[in-house]
Amino acid sequence: MNNIVVIGAGTMGNGIAHVFAMKGYSVSLVDISADALDRAMATISKNLDRMVKKERISSDDKVQTLRNIMTNTDLSEAVKTADLVVEAATENVDLKLKIFQQIDANAPANCILASNTSSISITKIAAATSRPEQVIGMHFMNPVPVMKLVEVIRGYATSDEVTETIMELSEKLGKVPVEVNDYPGFVANRILLPMINEAISSLHEGVAGVYEIDTVMKLGMAHPMGPLQLADFIGLDVCLSILRVLHDGFGQAKYAPCPLLVNMVTAGKLGYKSKEGFYDYSHGGKELIVAKTFRK
Numbered sequence: 001m002n003n004i005v006v007i008g009a010g011t012m013g014n015g016i017a018h019v020f021a022m023k024g025y026s027v028s029l030v031d032i033s034a035d036a037l038d039r040a041m042a043t044i045s046k047n048l049d050r051m052v053k054k055e056r057i058s059s060d061d062k063v064q065t066l067r068n069i070m071t072n073t074d075l076s077e078a079v080k081t082a083d084l085v086v087e088a089a090t091e092n093v094d095l096k097l098k099i100f101q102q103i104d105a106n107a108p109a110n111c112i113l114a115s116n117t118s119s120i121s122i123t124k125i126a127a128a129t130s131r132p133e134q135v136i137g138m139h140f141m142n143p144v145p146v147m148k149l150v151e152v153i154r155g156y157a158t159s160d161e162v163t164e165t166i167m168e169l170s171e172k173l174g175k176v177p178v179e180v181n182d183y184p185g186f187v188a189n190r191i192l193l194p195m196i197n198e199a200i201s202s203l204h205e206g207v208a209g210v211y212e213i214d215t216v217m218k219l220g221m222a223h224p225m226g227p228l229q230l231a232d233f234i235g236l237d238v239c240l241s242i243l244r245v246l247h248d249g250f251g252q253a254k255y256a257p258c259p260l261l262v263n264m265v266t267a268g269k270l271g272y273k274s275k276e277g278f279y280d281y282s283h284g285g286k287e288l289i290v291a292k293t294f295r296k
């Protein structure tokens with residue numbers, strides 16, 4: 001396996017291209033937006049600089065890694081010689097189904113098709129292709145060059161051989177792959193999102209304030225970041241959409257999104273990316289917002 005195509009050059013796509021290229025794979029990074037591709041290459045270069053500074057790689061390694069990445073805005077062309085396609089485009093079911101049909105129509109018969117989706121069913125994506133046994137989830141964590149985990153998700157039809165290939169490949173990237181089955185939220189988000197939702201409900205019901213909830217989880221449970229701050233960084237809209245996938249998929253009230261989360265998303269308070277969520281990021285730092293949401 002040598003030719004890797006990464007679809008989507010956003011937050012995750014640039015990180016995925018970075019880790020494959022650093023291990024010597026030939027990477028074609030694809031996006032519909034040429035600007036996104038330019039930004040991705042600049043981000044990869046900056047992240048490699050940081051690694052050079054920390055003496056984790058040499059300047060020559062940086063040059064070689066960048067040389068291993070080509071960019072392309074033509075998906076059909078890019079996948080023609082691919083051994084593996086890792087899709088990391090915008091989280092939208094219809095878009096992903098269309099992308100997978102396009103990949104399926106243009107990639108070689110033995111090419112493995114992986115998705116980095118956080119919440120869309122791998123079985124559903126696979127069913128849109130003519131090769132469901134070769135479709136698999138490869139769920140990297142953000143930031144990809146730093147985080148060790150790859151959640152490898154087997155769809156209903158994914159073959160043992162394809163699963164083994166992706167588990168081994170993930171190890172070659174220096175990651176720790178964990179195999180899970182395809183049910184809503186997989187494992188990572190099935191456990192993480194109810195915890196975040198419960199933290200928001202605790203705030204909403206006036207059990208405690210933002211600072212108190214995050215401090216309990218940081219100092220009491222040794223979490224590096226409190227659940228409300230983590231929600232801000234994930235994006236409150238993303239948290240809401242994953243909770244809806246869990247709620248729809250299991251049909252259980254315990255996954256119902258907290259009304260405060262729904263309100264905040266409706267009001268455009270999406271966390272770090274909109275500069276305001278449970279914390280205020282408008283001054284560059286992390287200031288607490290408590291007054292609006294905490295009542296005794």
Ligand SMILES: NC(=O)c1ccc[n+]([C@@H]2O[C@H](COP(=O)([O-])OP(=O)(O)OC[C@H]3O[C@@H](n4cnc5c(N)ncnc54)[C@H](O)[C@@H]3O)[C@@H](O)[C@H]2O)c1
Binds near residue numbers: 011030141
């Ligand atoms: N951000 C995270 O923390 C995170 C973590 C794990 C998994 N994911 C998953 O990774 C995927 C990407 O998320 P992201 O945060 O990098 O999103 P993003 O919005 O940063 O990037 C998505 C990119 O996809 C591109 N795109 C849209 N349609 C396309 C098409 N038809 N062809 C090619 N490119 C297209 C967009 O131009 C954009 O550059 C999603 O499925 C998301 O659920 C995200």
